[in-house]
């Protein structure tokens with residue numbers, strides 16, 4: 001199983017603002033981890049550093065044994081395209097393309113060969129098999145966000161990083177998207193790291209952040225850095 005993420009003494013400063021303050025933790029491969037905390041507690045900063053979208057000011061991030069903080073910029077971009085999938089609050093699907101074209105786009109841009117069996121599996125689980133020919137505007141909000149999850153996983157990344165993936169959805173559609181994330185972890189062993197203010201119920205493990213630090217968690221044996 002892939003997707004083990006380890007942060008060791010990771011700090012991130014933005015000028016004088018501390019976004020992450022000496023965070024050390026381990027995400028177990030194949031688990032669905034929710035990172036919870038109030039606005040400004042450092043959830044996004046944690047996801048950005050863990051997924052190599054951003055470099056920490058200090059500390060190291062290792063994913064499946066690769067120290068991504070030691071990679072040069074070009075190598076880091078290549079690593080991220082192949083190994084880190086991202087979902088954001090807004091689905092960011094291109095309105096002029098069909099769902100199928102949207103799902104294939106990151107693979108085409110990265111010149112990665114599609115794994116058709118994997119894509120079929122994802123599309124089926126997301127309930128989009130009969131929606132592939134439609135434009136994003138013809139989907140429900142939940143279906144659009146499910147499509148964003150499939151797109152993020154198309155390259156078979158080691159880890160899916162979802163930053164407030166249900167932020168713009170009502171309770172019913174949000175539950176549908178969270179169910180999909182939980183199923184992907186439970187049935188396919190997909191490692192998922194999700195930042196959320198309050199939608200952690202379906203996750204296997206929870207870490208709580210405040211002031212850039214990890215201050216608690218349900219999977220205390222899996223993480224270090226508090227108490």
Ligand SMILES: Nc1ncnc2c1ncn2[C@@H]1O[C@H](COP(=O)(O)OP(=O)(O)OP(=O)(O)O)[C@@H](O)[C@H]1O
Nearest residue numbers: 014017018019037038039040041042043044045046
């Ligand atoms: N680019 C930036 N420039 C300056 N400060 C930043 C920047 N990005 C984040 N911060 C600050 O770092 C801290 C942590 O921000 P972060 O976005 O990680 O929190 P969050 O828990 O994800 O919040 P939210 O729930 O609102 O998304 C906050 O004080 C924020 O203002």
